[in-house]
Amino acid sequence: MKLGFIGLGVMGGPMAGHLAKAGHEVTVYNRTRSKADAWVAKYGGHAAATPAEAAAGAQIVFSCVGNDDDLRQVTIGPEGVFHGMSRGSVFVDHTTASAAVAVELESAGRDRGLACLDAPVSGGQSGAEQGILTVMVGGDAAAFEIAQPVIAHYARAVTLMGASGSGQKTKMVNQICVAGVVEGLAEGLAFALHAGLDAKKVLSVISKGAATSWQMENRGDTMVDGKFDFGFAVDLMRKDLRIAMEEARANGAELPATALIDQFYAKLQKQGHGRMDTSSLMKLLSDR
Amino acid sequence: MKLGFIGLGVMGGPMAGHLAKAGHEVTVYNRTRSKADAWVAKYGGHAAATPAEAAAGAQIVFSCVGNDDDLRQVTIGPEGVFHGMSRGSVFVDHTTASAAVAVELESAGRDRGLACLDAPVSGGQSGAEQGILTVMVGGDAAAFEIAQPVIAHYARAVTLMGASGSGQKTKMVNQICVAGVVEGLAEGLAFALHAGLDAKKVLSVISKGAATSWQMENRGDTMVDGKFDFGFAVDLMRKDLRIAMEEARANGAELPATALIDQFYAKLQKQGHGRMDTSSLMKLLSDR
Numbered sequence: 001m002k003l004g005f006i007g008l009g010v011m012g013g014p015m016a017g018h019l020a021k022a023g024h025e026v027t028v029y030n031r032t033r034s035k036a037d038a039w040v041a042k043y044g045g046h047a048a049a050t051p052a053e054a055a056a057g058a059q060i061v062f063s064c065v066g067n068d069d070d071l072r073q074v075t076i077g078p079e080g081v082f083h084g085m086s087r088g089s090v091f092v093d094h095t096t097a098s099a100a101v102a103v104e105l106e107s108a109g110r111d112r113g114l115a116c117l118d119a120p121v122s123g124g125q126s127g128a129e130q131g132i133l134t135v136m137v138g139g140d141a142a143a144f145e146i147a148q149p150v151i152a153h154y155a156r157a158v159t160l161m162g163a164s165g166s167g168q169k170t171k172m173v174n175q176i177c178v179a180g181v182v183e184g185l186a187e188g189l190a191f192a193l194h195a196g197l198d199a200k201k202v203l204s205v206i207s208k209g210a211a212t213s214w215q216m217e218n219r220g221d222t223m224v225d226g227k228f229d230f231g232f233a234v235d236l237m238r239k240d241l242r243i244a245m246e247e248a249r250a251n252g253a254e255l256p257a258t259a260l261i262d263q264f265y266a267k268l269q270k271q272g273h274g275r276m277d278t279s280s281l282m283k284l285l286s287d288r
Numbered sequence: 289m290k291l292g293f294i295g296l297g298v299m300g301g302p303m304a305g306h307l308a309k310a311g312h313e314v315t316v317y318n319r320t321r322s323k324a325d326a327w328v329a330k331y332g333g334h335a336a337a338t339p340a341e342a343a344a345g346a347q348i349v350f351s352c353v354g355n356d357d358d359l360r361q362v363t364i365g366p367e368g369v370f371h372g373m374s375r376g377s378v379f380v381d382h383t384t385a386s387a388a389v390a391v392e393l394e395s396a397g398r399d400r401g402l403a404c405l406d407a408p409v410s411g412g413q414s415g416a417e418q419g420i421l422t423v424m425v426g427g428d429a430a431a432f433e434i435a436q437p438v439i440a441h442y443a444r445a446v447t448l449m450g451a452s453g454s455g456q457k458t459k460m461v462n463q464i465c466v467a468g469v470v471e472g473l474a475e476g477l478a479f480a481l482h483a484g485l486d487a488k489k490v491l492s493v494i495s496k497g498a499a500t501s502w503q504m505e506n507r508g509d510t511m512v513d514g515k516f517d518f519g520f521a522v523d524l525m526r527k528d529l530r531i532a533m534e535e536a537r538a539n540g541a542e543l544p545a546t547a548l549i550d551q552f553y554a555k556l557q558k559q560g561h562g563r564m565d566t567s568s569l570m571k572l573l574s575d576r
Contacts, residue, residue, distance in 0.1 A: 099483075117488060122497045134497050148498045159493050169483040170490050176476040177499035183470015188461040191532070194541035195457040197386075197449060202458050205447050209410045209422050210520075211465035213501035232498075244479070253482035254573050257471045257545050264544075277375075284541050 001025070003151065004061035007072045007095075008035050011121065012064030014128040015094065023049040029074075031053035045097075051075075055084030060147055063095040067239060070099040070134045076108050083107040085131030087113030090143045092151065094135075096120040096236075099165030099172075100244050100250075101140060106164035108253045115143030118164060119151065124232055132156040136174075149150060172244040179241065179261045183281055189223050190285035199224045219279040221222040226288030231277030238265045238274075289313070289438065292342040292349035294362045294369060295383075296323050299409065300352030302416040303382065305331045306442040307350075314517060315385035317342035317362075339363075343372035348435055349555065350430045355527060358391040364396050375401030382423075383523075384408040386531050387453030388538075390426060394452035403431030407439065408459035412520055412548075420444040423517040424462075426454030458534040467529065467549045469503045471569055475512050487512045509566040514576030519565030526553045526562075 001024050008030040020026045020043035027046040029034040036047035048054035051074040055061045061081045071093060071263055075082050081091065091114055102118035107115040116141035122247035127133045131154040137144055144160045151158045161170045188211070192199040196235070203220040206212065241262045248255050264281055267269070273280055282288050289312050293304035294316040308314045315334040324335035336342035339362040343349045349369045359381060369379065369492055377518050379402055381390070392407035397404040397470055405427035415421045419442040427433055430521040432448045434494040434530065439446045449458045476499070480487040493507040510516070536543050552569055570575045570576050 037489065038424070042563045101526070122494070124498075127479055134493060135495055149560075157328065157493065157496060159489070161489060166485060167482070169463050169485055170493060172483075173476040173480045173490050174487070174497065174499045175470045176479055177494065177501075177504065178476065180472015180545075181499070184465045187541075187543050187546050188464040190537075191464055191536055191541040191543065192457070192461045194539040195460075195535065196539075197457055197461070201447070201449060202461050203457060205422060205424055205449070206410070206462040206465065208505075209462065210446060210502050211410075211462045211469065213465075213469055213503075214498050215501075216465065218498075221406060247483065248479060251479075251482040251484075253475075253479040255475050255479065257468075257548060258475050260545060260548060272307070 001060065003027070003042045003056045003150070004029070004081065005221060006054060006061070006063040007050050007065040008039050008132040009064065010125045011128045013039060015064060015154045016062070018131045019150065020045050021109065022153045023151070025110035027054045027058065040131050042246060046117040051081045052079045052084035055081035057086065058071050058089060060090045060150055061085055062092045068097050071095050071097050071101055071105070075105055078281060080114055082109065082114065085114050089114060091116045092147050093117070094119050094121055096171055096240055096243070097168060098147050099168040099247055102165040106139060110251070115140050117143055117163065118146055118167040120167055121155070122171065122172055122174055128154060135159070135162050136144050136167040138162060138168060139164045167249065172240070172247055175237065176244055176255065176258050178215070178278065179258050182219070183214065183257070183261045183264070184221065185215050186223065186279070186281040186285055189220065193286050197224040206227040215279065221280040223288065228270050228273070228276040228280035228283065231279065234268045234278060234280060236264065236279045238269060241265065243276050289348065290346045291438070292346040292369065294342060294349070294351040295353040296327050297352065298413045299382070299416045301327060303442045304350070306419045307438065308333050310441045311333065315342045315346065315498070316403065326428070332457065338367035339369045340367045340372035343369035345374065345458060346377060348378045348380060348438055350380045350382060355365055355385070356385045358359055358423050359383050359385050359389055359513070361394070363393055366573050370397065370400060370402065373402050376400060378406045378435050379406070379436050382407050383455060384459055384465045384531070385454040387535055390453040390456050391508065394412050394427060397558055399463035400546065402454065403428050406455040408455055410459065410535060411460055416442060424449070424455040425459035426456060441551055457535065460474065460528070460535055463525065463528040464532055464546050465504070467546050469501045470566055471545070471549045471552070473501065473503050473508065474569040474573055477508065477570060481574050503567065511567050511570040511575055516561070516564040519567065522553050522556050522566060522568060523562040523565050526557060527567045528548065
């Protein structure tokens with residue numbers, strides 16, 4: 001299948017790579033051209049000079065960029081993919097962005113005969129590299145049927161959650177849950193250290209029961225060791241929590257603990273730790 | 289082995305039952321005498337008129353009562369077990385109580401030639417009934433060696449965490465982690481409902497990844513259904529968080545989110561929901 005892919009960062013690069021390895025004809029675009037050239041050298045396919053050029057003739061065009069503004073630029077912007085896509089083709093956006101921009105693009109796409117799916121992912125860089133992401137999709141069911149088997153090249157679960165924006169909203173729920181888990185874990189482990197306990201021994205005991213979580217099992221020991229130079233960055237988490245809190249403002253949901261934890265992430269950014277893993281909340285509560 | 293057991297509530301009753309079923313000679317005491325008689329009718333053994341009488345001649349005496357004051361009463365109080373226990377015997381307390389009272393009793397016991405272990409449990413009523421509790425122990429290693437194989441009749445894990453009070457402090461870490469997880473989950477699910485998502489479908493997707501937890505897997509669906517009439521009660525959680533926050537005050541740990549969540553539990557109590565499951569934080573954020 002002829003495909004376009006916009007944005008070859010730590011997520012988009014390997015995702016597009018899985019499409020090429022599966023035999024699809026992929027044309028890529030990246031803001032920094034050298035990254036696109038490096039990608040082509042590794043996977044084959046073509047590098048385009050603009051998003052519109054990458055989209056020309058493609059049945060599905062994917063994007064994985066930074067934020068709402070980046071996303072508008074590569075779609076409805078002057079050289080955006082919407083100017084290159086053919087009627088009846090499908091646009092799949094993997095950026096974690098607002099539900100509002102998803103609805104805005106879906107509407108703009110419909111006017112041009114394009115179907116748009118918001119499809120944020122979870123699973124991180126290693127999930128992208130291994131091709132085992134979880135993809136939460138919002139949009140039209142017919143477009144989903146077309147895109148789903150292609151997305152499956154880099155995902156182990158691809159689920160249609162509802163109308164346009166529903167993928168983004170599902171991702172927000174995920175991040176809200178993560179924030180609570182990580183802060184509880186950070187407070188618990190910092191308390192353990194202050195109490196003079198062997199924190200790793202505590203983890204080995206309580207991880208068998210009702211307190212356990214993916215975060216406890218995968219980040220507990222590294223938090224005790226004070227290792228935060230890996231994983232999902234504080235800067236990205238802050239972006240995601242901002243989107244979630246904006247959505248909550250619009251839909252009337254209350255996020256009292258999430259709002260507090262967002263402030264803690266703000267403090268980490270201010271201290272220069274924006275690129276550390278989200279588990280670095282631990283740093284604010286302990287000498288780790 | 290000749291054993292004493294003080295406190296036959298929903299936890300202590302089945303725990304003492306496992307000891308009797310294993311062939312030990314168990315003498316029980318309960319503040320409400322009829323419960324002790326019912327226990328004897330079910331499991332055999334003897335009912336005593338006072339804690340001291342239940343402790344007479346026992347090699348190990350167990351307790352599982354309500355709080356610090358109850359614990360003092362049944363140990364160092366006028367008819368407490370310390371007045372009945374023989375030198376060289378071991379006292380094992382399964383109450384979730386303060387680390388301070390554990391240290392206090394350990395010291396008082398030492399003066400009388402008694403070893404004391406603080407040994408709070410996790411796993412809840414069903415864990416007690418099935419005999420698969422997790423037991424976190426603080427105190428003397430030699431006393432632990434004596435008690436461990438007996439405790440194992442109702443536990444799947446019995447771990448010595450350190451000196452007197454360490455069992456209680458480990459339990460506090462557990463409850464701090466649970467509080468964060470549950471509030472994050474409640475905010476996430478309430479957000480999902482406000483956003484018009486199918487919250488159970490959201491759970492089925494995000495429970496595969498970094499947001500997942502025991503609470504999400506075991507309480508997520510019941511929270512969406514608004515079912516809170518089971519499980520670990522808000523009143524008990526508030527008691528445990530009070531102990532944790534007092535300990536943090538003493539050891540210098542900060543618990544900002546835990547303190548906030550404790551206030552939410554206070555609100556639930558005020559609304560008359562003190563006997564609901566801890567997952568009822570959901571009620572404060574949604575119409576469930």
